[in-house]
Amino acid sequence: MSKEITGFKPGSKSWKNFMAKMYGIGGAIVIIGALFKLQHYPGSSIMLIVGLGTEALIFTFSAFEPLHEEPDWSKVYPELAEDYDGEPAEGGRGGGSGGGVSSTQELDLMLEQAKIGPDLIESLGKGMNNLADTAKNMNNLGDVAGATNDFVDNVKDASTRVGELSESYHHAAESLTGLSVSNEDGATYAENLKKVTDNLSALNNVYELQLKNSEDQAEVSNQMFENIQELITNLNNSVEDTRRYKDNISELSNNLESLNTVYGNMLSAMNFQKPQS
Template sequence: MAQSRNTKKLFNYAYGIGAAIVILGALFKIQHWSGGGTMLSIGMIVEAAVFFVSAFDSVDEDLDWSLVYPELGTGNAKDKDRNEARESQSLLSQKLDDMLKDAKLDASLMSSLSESIQNFKGAAENIAPAVDSIAATNKYSEQLSLAAAQMESLNSLYKLQLDSTSRQAEINEQVTINAGKLKEQMESLTTNLSSLNDVYGGMLSAMSNKN
């Protein structure tokens, strides 16, 4: 046994080294480097020698593992696994049945639940039109609120326009009054200037007579 192991190790070394030399020789040949042909030849010779000697190597004996694991020979392991799987499924089914019994989930209860679901579905279908009507009413109310807000804005603008018009009328009236007063002041100024000219003319006449 020890001799066989050493021989295998020797062959493994020879295989690896020979293959490495062959690969390097091929690389040298491809690259056209010097010595490529020699290395390739040496590697091929080593490989050929190793294959030749390995032809006389002893064949490994097949071990009968059924002696250690009897199930491998009779197939009882698969049958055992199948039986365990069936037992597990049966146990799981039994547990589910027990849980349903404890929760009192029988056929009548499931039928009643189905009827309740159908009734709820019908009620929901009947509620749908009412929901649509409520939505339309809410939308109409929103439109009314928007229209009221717009009317309020228009009223505010109209009131502002009226206030501006009233103020403009007051301003125009005040301008008219001021224009009248200005006219009166201009007439009084004209009269005063005329009187002043008369006085000035009298003074000039008196001064001329004295001379």
């Protein structure tokens, strides 16, 4: 830390106050002298001499001012160091302002603590794309539900027709039973026909049981289809949220890049700044 200069010496506080007033008052005298000369007022030659003399005096005093001390910007921005290799030095950026960190470093630190790297983000994007494709393919389950409904309708129709056939055989058996046949063959025929009728009735019961099971299966399939539709909706919402997150991260990166550009321009302007006369 440099030693404070006391007294009326170049670089001291009193010297700086004196030079500030000299620059202001002397500059005003120079402008007035030039104004008299340009407008050809009386005494313009004398005023011009006084103005230029004042300017020469200002330049003479400014020659004794200490050189502007250029700070070591590499302590604040490690990227400006000649040996910078891409990794910020410990305690570097933000050191001039009490050891703070920039927004970029805070974001990098947050991602590092969460163990989120470029590979993980890329893998997440691929996984969400695959999940969206899988959810899209799940829409084909609607065709399966439609086919199940068609099967139930066909079973209902077959059951109805079997019932009609059983009823016809039953009526035929009753008619044949009512006939008075005199030989044993006629009785045997009627008994066999009754057995056929009983078998058809049993078959009709089997079809009715199968129809009930098919209806239960169709109800379960419809419930599953509704759950899958809800899952697809949730997945689509998740994909939209991930897309918005990606867009926000990209916008944040662009803003940080613009901010770094502004700081770079300010730094360049400060490096080339010269004392004003």
